[in-house]
Amino acid sequence: MYGGFWDNLRNAFRHSNNSLYKILAINILVFFVMVVIRVFFTFSGAGNLYESFRGFLMMPADLSVYIVQPWSILTYMFFHEGLFHILFNMLFLYWFGLLVDQYLGSRKLANLYILGGLAGAVLYVLMYNISPHFSEVLPFAKMLGASAGVYAVVVGAATLAPNTTFQLLLLGPVKIKYIAIFYVVIAFVNSAGSNAGGELAHLGGAAMGYFYVTQLRKGKDWGRAIQAIGIFFEKLLEKKPKVRVSYRRKKTYSTTENYKSEKANAKPTSSPSTSGAPSQEEIDLILDKIAEKGYDGLSKEEKRKLFEFSKK
8 A cells, every 4th residue: 555544545546556445435435425415405305306316326126127227236335325334334344455455465355345246236136036035025125335345355354364363342352254254144143134135235245255265266266357347447547648748850951061061060969868867869769759650659668768858
């Protein structure tokens, strides 16, 4: 990471290899944007419109509803309502995410979070559609929250380093494998309760966390497709350095005598720089190459020299 927590969070999208802070930032940003939208619609007397809008971001259990809002399988895992809901999810994501990032790296952490959210959604939809217990509420059931992805990160961290200890208030040092087991058991016990959908998603995410890490140890990365998509968008949004250079057109001479005369009166030019600072002669050659082949035709070293020259 690059600095303190708040500095990393504030600059989450200015740095690479910091998926943890990007995920935190997206969740927090979406939470506050939705709070503002809810307050605005409520005071304007359009509370029902807000309910319809939030419904398009939540994951529906009914497949006939999901077909018309397929994006919700992703948006639901970044959407919270309730301060304590997002607070505890983000705290657990941060604590356990740091450990996963340390062992597997930033991209694998993002893979684990997304796969956990997807697995939670799949188990939620599956159980609501095959169990008679949910038949009456199926048409109206929807869920939201990062819990499935967070459970995947928690169980993934416990699978990676089960004997790592966290210092818990009133309890002292506790191995994270016991923390993970405790939360999985609680989710299973409550899976037939009032928040059955959420608890089922927790179990789906937890299962993904365990299997993702165990398969990774066997050399199988289930998140390759997600990682490839992430790299594609990173390259798509990558900004090329802005350069401020002037192009000096080559002079032409009508006679050989004029050329020799000017050459004799000209001051000696500096040779190509070896210290890293490009000379004007090198820049002219690079600009000639841009005119012939375009910017993408430059080598990495030539792009570096052009960028260094532009800062003068």
